Amino acid sequence: MKILITGGGGFLGFRLARALLARGTLGGREISSMTLLDGAFPPGVENLKTATAVTGDVSDAATVATVCTPGTDAVFHLAAVVSGAAEADFELGMRVNLKGMELLLAQLRRVAAGGARPARLVFTSSIAAFGGDLPAVLDDATIANPQTSYGAQKVIGEVLVSDYTRKGFLDGRSLRLPTVVVRAGKPNAAASSFASAIIREPLHGVVSECPVGPETGIWLLSPGRVVDALIHAWELPPQAWGAQRWLNLPGITATVARMVEALRRVAGDAVARRVVYKADARIQAIVKTWPVNFRTPRALAMGFRPDADVESVIRAYVADENIKI
Amino acid sequence: MKILITGGGGFLGFRLARALLARGTLGGREISSMTLLDGAFPPGVENLKTATAVTGDVSDAATVATVCTPGTDAVFHLAAVVSGAAEADFELGMRVNLKGMELLLAQLRRVAAGGARPARLVFTSSIAAFGGDLPAVLDDATIANPQTSYGAQKVIGEVLVSDYTRKGFLDGRSLRLPTVVVRAGKPNAAASSFASAIIREPLHGVVSECPVGPETGIWLLSPGRVVDALIHAWELPPQAWGAQRWLNLPGITATVARMVEALRRVAGDAVARRVVYKADARIQAIVKTWPVNFRTPRALAMGFRPDADVESVIRAYVADENIKI
Numbered sequence: 001m002k003i004l005i006t007g008g009g010g011f012l013g014f015r016l017a018r019a020l021l022a023r024g025t026l027g028g029r030e031i032s033s034m035t036l037l038d039g040a041f042p043p044g045v046e047n048l049k050t051a052t053a054v055t056g057d058v059s060d061a062a063t064v065a066t067v068c069t070p071g072t073d074a075v076f077h078l079a080a081v082v083s084g085a086a087e088a089d090f091e092l093g094m095r096v097n098l099k100g101m102e103l104l105l106a107q108l109r110r111v112a113a114g115g116a117r118p119a120r121l122v123f124t125s126s127i128a129a130f131g132g133d134l135p136a137v138l139d140d141a142t143i144a145n146p147q148t149s150y151g152a153q154k155v156i157g158e159v160l161v162s163d164y165t166r167k168g169f170l171d172g173r174s175l176r177l178p179t180v181v182v183r184a185g186k187p188n189a190a191a192s193s194f195a196s197a198i199i200r201e202p203l204h205g206v207v208s209e210c211p212v213g214p215e216t217g218i219w220l221l222s223p224g225r226v227v228d229a230l231i232h233a234w235e236l237p238p239q240a241w242g243a244q245r246w247l248n249l250p251g252i253t254a255t256v257a258r259m260v261e262a263l264r265r266v267a268g269d270a271v272a273r274r275v276v277y278k279a280d281a282r283i284q285a286i287v288k289t290w291p292v293n294f295r296t297p298r299a300l301a302m303g304f305r306p307d308a309d310v311e312s313v314i315r316a317y318v319a320d321e322n323i324k325i
Numbered sequence: 326m327k328i329l330i331t332g333g334g335g336f337l338g339f340r341l342a343r344a345l346l347a348r349g350t351l352g353g354r355e356i357s358s359m360t361l362l363d364g365a366f367p368p369g370v371e372n373l374k375t376a377t378a379v380t381g382d383v384s385d386a387a388t389v390a391t392v393c394t395p396g397t398d399a400v401f402h403l404a405a406v407v408s409g410a411a412e413a414d415f416e417l418g419m420r421v422n423l424k425g426m427e428l429l430l431a432q433l434r435r436v437a438a439g440g441a442r443p444a445r446l447v448f449t450s451s452i453a454a455f456g457g458d459l460p461a462v463l464d465d466a467t468i469a470n471p472q473t474s475y476g477a478q479k480v481i482g483e484v485l486v487s488d489y490t491r492k493g494f495l496d497g498r499s500l501r502l503p504t505v506v507v508r509a510g511k512p513n514a515a516a517s518s519f520a521s522a523i524i525r526e527p528l529h530g531v532v533s534e535c536p537v538g539p540e541t542g543i544w545l546l547s548p549g550r551v552v553d554a555l556i557h558a559w560e561l562p563p564q565a566w567g568a569q570r571w572l573n574l575p576g577i578t579a580t581v582a583r584m585v586e587a588l589r590r591v592a593g594d595a596v597a598r599r600v601v602y603k604a605d606a607r608i609q610a611i612v613k614t615w616p617v618n619f620r621t622p623r624a625l626a627m628g629f630r631p632d633a634d635v636e637s638v639i640r641a642y643v644a645d646e647n648i649k650i
Contacts, residue, residue, distance in 0.1 A: 090492060132568040143468045145487075145569060152488035156481045162470075163477035167415060243457040244470060 001029040002071050006058050006104065007078030008036025009045065011183050012124070012226060016076060019227045021048055026074055027235050037067045037079065058100035061107075068107045070116040075170075076230055077104060077123045077157075082190035083150035083286060090149055097153035105160055109169035120171040122233045123161050125154040125246060127176050127219060131289040139295040140248060147289040148191075162245040173233045173241055178221040178251035179290075181259075182317035191286040195220065198256065199263055199314055202274035203323050211280030214257035217292030221251040221306060222313045224320075229304050240302055250296040250306035252313075262310035266318065267325045326354040327396050331383050331429065332403030333361025334370065336508050337449070337551060341401060344552045346373055351399055352560050362392045362404065383425035386432075393432045395441040400495075401555055402429060402448045402482075407515035408475035408611060415474055422478035430485055434494035445496040447558045448486050450479040450571060452501050452544060456614040464620040465573060472614040473516075487570040498558045498566055503546040503576035504615075506584075507642035516611035520545065523581065524588055524639055527599035528648050536605030539582035542617035546576040546631060547638045549645075554629050565627055575621040575631035577638075587635035591643065592650045 003020065007013040017036055024031060034051040037058060045053045056063035058079040068075070079100060080086075086093025101123075112118040130138060131147030146152040154176075161172035183196035194211050195218050201208035221229075229249055254262075264272035296304075307313045318325060328345065332338040342361055349356060359376040362383060370378045381388035383404040393400070404425060405411075411418025426448075437443040455463060456472030471477040479501075486497035508521035519535050520543050526533035546554075554574055579587075589597035621629075632638045643650060 141466070141468060143466060144484075146484065147491065147568060149488050149492065152484050155484050159469075159471065159477050159480050159484075163474050166472065167474065243472060 001026050001031045001073050003031060003034045003074045003076070004037065004067055004072050005034065005076045005078065006037045006067075006100075007080065009038030009041035009053065010078060011185055012180065012223060013038065013076070013078045014042055014045070015223055016078070016227050016230055017048060017051060019231065021051065023231075026231070029073075035067050037063070057096070058104060059095045061103050064100075064103045064107045068104065068111065070111050070114055072111065072119050073117070074234060075104070075108065075119050075121040076234070077101070077121060080124070081150070082188060083126075083128055083148055084191040084193070084283070085189040086150040086153065087148055087191070087286065088189070093149045093153055097150065098156060101153075101157045101160060105164050105170070109164060112169050118168060118170045120234060121161065121173070122230050123157055123172060123174040124230070125158050125174045125176045126151060127178055127248070127291055129155045129158070129176055130291045134291050137293045137295055138248070138291045140298045148286055158246040165245050166243070171238055172245055173236070174246035175229060175233055176246060176248045177226060178219045178249060180223055180226055181218070181220040181313060183223065184317070184321060191283050192218075194283065195259075198259060198275045199317065202263060202271045203267060203318065203321075203325070205274075207274045207276060209278040210256060210275055211278060211283040212256060212287055213277065213279070214255065214260070216256045216287065218254055218256070218259070219251045219290070219292050219294060220254060220313070221249060222316050224316055225305065225307055232303060236302060247299050247302070247304075248294055248296050250299050250304050251294065252306050252309065253293050254310045259310055262314055266311055266314045271325070326351050326356045326398050328356060328359045328399045328401070329362065329392055329397050330359065330401045330403065331362045331392075331425075332405065334363030334366035334378065335403060336510055337505065337548060338363065338401070338403045339367055339370070340548055341403070341552050341555055342373060342376060344556065346376065348556075351556070354398075360392050362388070382421070383429060384420045386428050389425075389428045389432045393429065393436065395436050395439055397436065397444050398442070399559060400429070400433065400444050400446040401559070402426070402446060405449070406475070407513060408451075408453055408473055409516040409518070409608070410514040411475040411478065412473050412516070412611060413514070418474045418478055422475065423481060426478075426482045426485060430489050430495070434489060437494050443493060443495045445559060446486065446498070447555050448482055448497060448499040449555070450483050450499045450501045451476060452503055452573070452616055454480045454483070454501055455616045459616050462618045462620055463573070463616045465623045473611055483571040490570050491568070496563055497570055498561070499571035500554060500558055501571060501573045502551060503544045503574060505548055505551055506543070506545040506638060508548065509642070509646060516608050517543075519608065520584075523584060523600045524642065527588060527596045528592055528643065528646075528650070530599075532599045532601060534603040535581060535600055536603060536608040537581060537612055538602065538604070539580065539585070541581045541612065543579055543581070543584070544576045544615070544617050544619060545579060545638070546574060547641050549641055550630065550632055557628060561627060572624050572627070572629075573619055573621050575624050575629050576619065577631050577634065578618050579635045584635055587639055591636055591639045596650070
């Protein structure tokens with residue numbers, strides 16, 4: 001079992017790599033090698049047994065050909081320019097999020113055309129697929145209508161993954177991820193960065209400026225559940241997916257106020273008071289296009305699971321990071 | 326008013342060119358020049374006043390830069406590899422239908438970045454956007470789920486047009502065309518070719534082999550109505566479109582049997598008997614993924630109109646072609 005993780009140096013990609021190596025198997029087969037492709041890697045990557053870190057760009061054809069070779073059984077395609085950055089730099093987003101996807105799929109097709117068994121691919125799409133006039137509660141029949149370039153690029157990726165799958169060039173599955181909370185590390189250029197920062201920064205003794213109001217709703221999933229979902233999505237048999245190769249992952253709905261209240265219950269009043277509100281019109285304009293309430297019967301029937309509640313999301317972060325509270 | 330029509334040598338593109346030149350105006354402004362881009366042109370193109378025919382390929386960047394220059398006010402993007410051909414030759418479809426679209430949009434963005442007023446573009450998408458588990462009647466809220474590469478490429482084009490529009494690089498509108506009936510000319514590689522052939526060939530004294538059964542349903546629109554719709558789509562103000570830049574055009578639903586019966590009523594029994602059934606599994610596999618019944622309230626509210634009935638569709642063709650019956 002040879003695995004490629006694009007974006008393998010990123011928060012989710014690196015966590016996925018560690019989770020897979022801790023299991024030792026994927027789809028019941030032993031993991032013999034793993035390639036992580038990214039522009040940079042966190043400390044400790046050199047200690048991952050059987051993993052090779054390749055520094056490079058998914059929008060470079062030669063790099064993609066290097067990491068995606070015959071015998072690659074599993075691809076997790078997480079590499080992407082995040083939402084805020086893709087909106088601020090249109091060409092960058094198009095190059096990485098669209099051209100990168102096109103190159104990766106074309107390379108997988110080329111490898112399969114050479115006689116190799118088609119790879120099975122999991123692609124991280126996003127609820128940024130939705131926008132415009134939204135119903136109060138979205139479900140599996142809600143049309144995609146992205147109102148950010150990031151969302152548009154993700155939807156296009158889903159359509160390509162579906163068509164390459166239908167043609168037999170690969171066996172692809174796309175997951176529309178909720179906002180991932182709590183991300184470890186630093187705030188980033190994602191418009192959703194605040195959703196983790198308002199939990200993470202106060203727990204580390206730092207004041208967090210929240211760019212959206214307390215009434216702002218978020219559809220969220222913890223990183224642990226996302227990693228579980230990526231692996232589960234890969235391990236499901238093709239017939240579980242059928243002709244529709246994308247789905248909305250389950251999540252939970254919370255307002256910023258509710259998250260701060262949960263933080264207070266988990267970590268105390270002094271910690272919760274480190275969240276201060278400082279409006280940012282640019283972030284608000286993006287976030288208000290995102291959906292908040294979902295029904296996800298298809299994903300639930302396929303065995304995907306949301307977190308129990310916001311407190312458990314926060315407690316999972318506290319445990320992951322060995323934070324004393 | 327400078328106009329570019331990609332696919333301007335094709336059946337619809339050339340008909341659109343003639344219709345626009347007969348009007349003399351678009352959006353109330355005089356048409357000063359028109360460029361038609363295509364791989365080949367019908368006889369008579371040299372007689373079109375103010376029109377320049379450019380022989381070339383929309384997937385060639387230099388060609389696109391040549392035809393799409395500052396001052397181009399209107400673009401009608403019809404150039405495409407048809408459904409059957411895009412399914413048979415995946416790389417050809419991806420190159421023309423996807424890369425061609427990407428090049429055209431990037432060029433329009435470049436021109437606008439140079440200070441020109443962003444062009445207004447109409448893109449011909451298709452009901453091949455739909456597939457998989459379809460409701461009995463589709464409507465404006467039905468999700469896209471293409472089951473052909475042609476359909477996938479069209480959906481991607483719509484998403485790109487919407488995002489380029491949202492970013493202000495152009496003012497785009499995508500129309501999901503029903504099957505166009507009756508196309509003039511020869512049968513082509515479109516899987517839907519039979520839908521016109523079973524009317525057209527018998528009217529010209531030729532036997533037509535229908536690859537699908539008489540019970541097969543078709544969602545159709547006449548070429549005259551399609552041309553009207555392309556012009557109307559262009560002339561509608563941006564606020565009529567809002568944040569959703571694609572729509573399902575109105576049409577009428579007919580079975581093959583109903584079409585043959587209408588042909589009998591218009592042209593007589595001897596003509597109708599020239600339709601013979603000869604099953605083609607490849608064509609059937611594509612056609613059965615296409616939707617047949619629609620409600621199109623959005624398009625109707627925006628002023629788009631279907632044909633009255635199948636007989637009037639046939640009579641329009643008879644009149645266009647000066648056929649004696």
